Amino acid sequence: MPERSEKAIWLRRPEPSDRRWRRFDLVYAGDEFCSRFELRLKALAGMLELAAACGKRLVYVTPLETDATLRRREEILRYLARRHRGAEIIVNDPGLLRLIKRRYDAFTLTAGRLLVRQLAYPDYTIASKRSAVRFLKAHGINRVEVAYRPGLSLPSGPGLPEISLHYPYFPISLTRFCPFHKK
C-alpha cells in the first residue's frame, strides 16, 4: 500500500449540509454506467463551487457515449476547460478519450473501470500490461481505476500508473436496456 491513500466517495447530489464531504479527499460526481443519468451543467457548476469552498477535489465521471451524448458532453467539457482548468475527469469511453486529446488539453484524466476493461482482461492486470499503459499515457492518462476482489494484489512502482480501487463492489455486466427510460 502507498504511504497515504486518498479516499473518495460517490455522491449523486452533494448538498452543502452533507457531512460526508468532510470525511473524504475526493468527491465523485456523475455516472459511470448510464449516459441518460447525467449531470446538468448547472448542477455540476454548483458542485464544483461547493467542492472548492470545502477544500475538496471534485471528479467528474463519464459513461460510455453515443454520438448524441458526446455532443451534450462537449458542452460540459467546454465549460470545464474555460472555468476549471485541470479538472479531473474519469473517462470510460475511448471516443471521449480521443475527443479530449484532440480538442482539450486542460484536464487531468483517469481511465475508468469500463475503459480499463476494454484494454486489459482481467482488468486488474492493466498496470502490468505495458502496451496498455503506453496507450493510456499517450492519451494523457496516469491513473487507472480497478474493481476490488478478494486476494487482489496490485503492482506499484516508477513508470506504473496510479491505481484507484473501487470497494467493495465490482461491475459484472453492463446494459443499455433501461426499463425506466421514457422516450
Place this chain on the structure above:
Amino acid sequence: MKITAGVTNLSEVKAALAGGADEVYGGVLGVTNHRPMTPEYSFPDLGAFAAAIRTAHAAGRRIHFLANELYDDAGARRIAAVLMALGRWGVDGVLVRDPYLILLLRRMGFDREVILSSLAVAFNSEAVCLYRDLGVRRVVLPQHLCPAEIGALRRRVSIKMEAFFGKREYCKNVDGLCLFHNADTYQRPRRSYLCACGPGRRFTGYPCKVDLRRLPAGMAAHHEIDAYFHRGFLDDLRSLFRVNVEYLKLKRYRGTWLLSELWLAKELLGMLRSGVSRRRYLKKGTEAIVYAREIREGHMVAPA
C-alpha cells in the same frame, strides 16, 4: 449488403457457402477468442482452417479469422505471428479488438483487412476513428446501437461497417464488458424466471438472459407478441439496409439453424433490394420468419 456467417468446421464452411454466404469467419482452438475454447465453437487446428481458406477461395468467397480477445503483451505478439502466417496462407481478414494487437499488425506490415470486433464497444464516431487511426479498416457495430445511432455514425465516419442480423443476435448485456460472456454455452437451464414481457411467458436459463423487453399495454396473445417483435426486427434490418451498412453478420449457428438464418437473411435482403413497400416487406418478411422456423425445426428445407 453482403452476408457474413460464422463457421466452426469445414462442413459448415461448405454449407454456408452453398447457402449463399458471401464471407465466412471462424476461430481456432489455441488462439483465444471471445467464446469458449471448445470444438463446438472453433476449428480444431490451423491446418483445418487452412483447408477452410482453400475451400472458400475455390468458391470465390472470402474468409476471416477470429482473434477478438484481449491478450497480455507476450500473448499479443504470439497471436500477431499466427495472424501473419495466416495472411501468407491467404486469409482475407482478421477480427480483433486488442489495440496493441492492431498496432502490432500494422507495424509488422499485415496487408489483410483488419476488422474491429463488436467487443471493442465502439459506440460513437470518435471511438471508431480512434481504432481507424490504429489501422482498422472495417468495424463490426455493437449489437446495442439502434439503427438511428448507426445512421448517425455512418454519416460521420467513412469506414466499412458490419451489423448483426437484427435482434435475432441480441443480448441485452454489452458483450465486451460482460462477465456472463459465455452465456451462449449454457446448455442446461438451472431455473426458470418469470418474464416481464407477458402473462404466462417464462424464459429459462441464467439471469443475464431474462427477457425484460416491455410490450405495449394490452398485448397478451403469443401471436401478437411474436408479430410485435418480428416487426421490430424487420424494421431494424430495413433501416440498416437504407443507411448502406455493407455487411450483415450472422453469428456461429449450427446445423439447420445456420441454413435457416442464411436463407432468411438472403430472402429479406432480396425483398429490400427489389424495393418493395414497407407494408409488403413486413407482411412477406413475417411469413419468411415463420418459414425459417420450419426449416430450423426440420419440417421444411431451404428452397434453392
